[in-house]
Amino acid sequence: MFPRRTTKPVKIGGVTVGGGAPIVVQSMTKTDTRDVPATVRQIRELEECGCELVRLAVPDQEAVEALKDIKSQARVPLIADIHFDYRLALGALESGVAGLRLNPGNIGDADKVAAVARAAKERGVPIRIGVNAGSLPKHVAAGMKEGELAPRMVDVALEQVRLLESLDFDLIKISLKAFDVPSTIQAYRLMAEKVSYPLHLGITESGPFRSGVVRSSVGLGILLYQGIGDTIRVSLTAPPSEEVIAGYEILKSLNLREKGPVLVSCPSCGRVEVELMGLVQAVEQKLAGMTRPVKVAVMGCVVNGPGEARDADVGLACGKGRGVIFRKGEPVRTVEEKDFLPALMAEIEAV
Numbered sequence: 001m002f003p004r005r006t007t008k009p010v011k012i013g014g015v016t017v018g019g020g021a022p023i024v025v026q027s028m029t030k031t032d033t034r035d036v037p038a039t040v041r042q043i044r045e046l047e048e049c050g051c052e053l054v055r056l057a058v059p060d061q062e063a064v065e066a067l068k069d070i071k072s073q074a075r076v077p078l079i080a081d082i083h084f085d086y087r088l089a090l091g092a093l094e095s096g097v098a099g100l101r102l103n104p105g106n107i108g109d110a111d112k113v114a115a116v117a118r119a120a121k122e123r124g125v126p127i128r129i130g131v132n133a134g135s136l137p138k139h140v141a142a143g144m145k146e147g148e149l150a151p152r153m154v155d156v157a158l159e160q161v162r163l164l165e166s167l168d169f170d171l172i173k174i175s176l177k178a179f180d181v182p183s184t185i186q187a188y189r190l191m192a193e194k195v196s197y198p199l200h201l202g203i204t205e206s207g208p209f210r211s212g213v214v215r216s217s218v219g220l221g222i223l224l225y226q227g228i229g230d231t232i233r234v235s236l237t238a239p240p241s242e243e244v245i246a247g248y249e250i251l252k253s254l255n256l257r258e259k260g261p262v263l264v265s266c267p268s269c270g271r272v273e274v275e276l277m278g279l280v281q282a283v284e285q286k287l288a289g290m291t292r293p294v295k296v297a298v299m300g301c302v303v304n305g306p307g308e309a310r311d312a313d314v315g316l317a318c319g320k321g322r323g324v325i326f327r328k329g330e331p332v333r334t335v336e337e338k339d340f341l342p343a344l345m346a347e348i349e350a351v
């Protein structure tokens with residue numbers, strides 16, 4: 001792993017992004033923001049699975065009005081996602097949001113951007129400059145040749161950074177999202193060389209659950225491995241809680257965050273002599289929602305079983321119709337196949 005890039009921290013409510021703080025996992029509600037009960041319900045679900053920042057689309061004045069009510073019921077800091085109309089950004093700030101995501105380029109003339117920057121600064125509210133490949137200004141997107149997407153996205157973002165800096169505003173985060181993974185990686189790497197503002201990572205519109213998780217994991221994983229990234233959002237056409245769970249799994253796989261259990265399980269093969277897949281699914285279900293960072297291994301046979309089981313907090317190495325349970329590296333008991341699940345869970349509870 002490369003050392004993490006040094007960035008200037010910003011505070012979004014009580015959550016620090018950048019400056020060496022743990023990488024923050026965030027998501028976005030998918031309800032109509034004007035529907036306060038539905039939005040609050042979804043925020044609650046996100047809070048329960050560990051989402052640390054929640055962004056909401058604020059497309060009109062009615063959504064701005066709803067924000068105050070939503071905010072009074074949310075524990076997690078809220079970020080308003082604004083496009084085109086600077087009055088919505090001002091209204092969102094008045095409602096007490098902890099962050100803004102906007103694209104100063106589509107807010108219009110400098111006076112309007114200055115009004116937003118002034119109001120955000122007064123409240124200590126950071127602004128994320130969010131550049132997406134799909135919504136580049138027409139003159140930037142026109143005539144783009146292969147390989148030019150990343151530098152053009154960076155140029156657009158830098159122009160907006162300079163605009164905010166010229167207004168004496170530096171509570172800035174930046175994102176440079178594209179569906180294309182190599183372009184996204186290139187864009188973030190270029191930006192990381194140019195500024196020290198914290199970076200919000202994402203692969204935009206990454207798709208439905210399965211392909212989206214893979215695409216996001218590859219893109220975010222490469223950047224995170226290179227020390228780039230201060231907060232992440234996995235964008236999926238799926239319930240937002242799945243985005244949060246996937247985000248933590250990405251960070252856990254690089255040892256960047258601890259969150260709940262880690263389940264090690266072998267793929268099984270012709271050597272297995274127990275019903276392993278059903279067992280692993282059952283263990284996974286039982287572990288869902290557990291918050292303790294416990295490492296559990298469920299292994300099919302003696303080839304790799306004892307080694308992985310020893311290495312976990314609680315491990316099961318199966319044999320023919322029975323298995324050995326390890327706790328903290330030591331074998332503690334032998335159990336029959338029918339007792340695998342309750343025996344494993346009892347050890348996990350006890351560890």
Ligand code: SF4
Pocket residue numbers: 266267268269270271272299300301302303304305
């Ligand atoms: S641990 Fe055993 S059963 Fe599992 S994949 Fe390896 S060899 Fe096959």
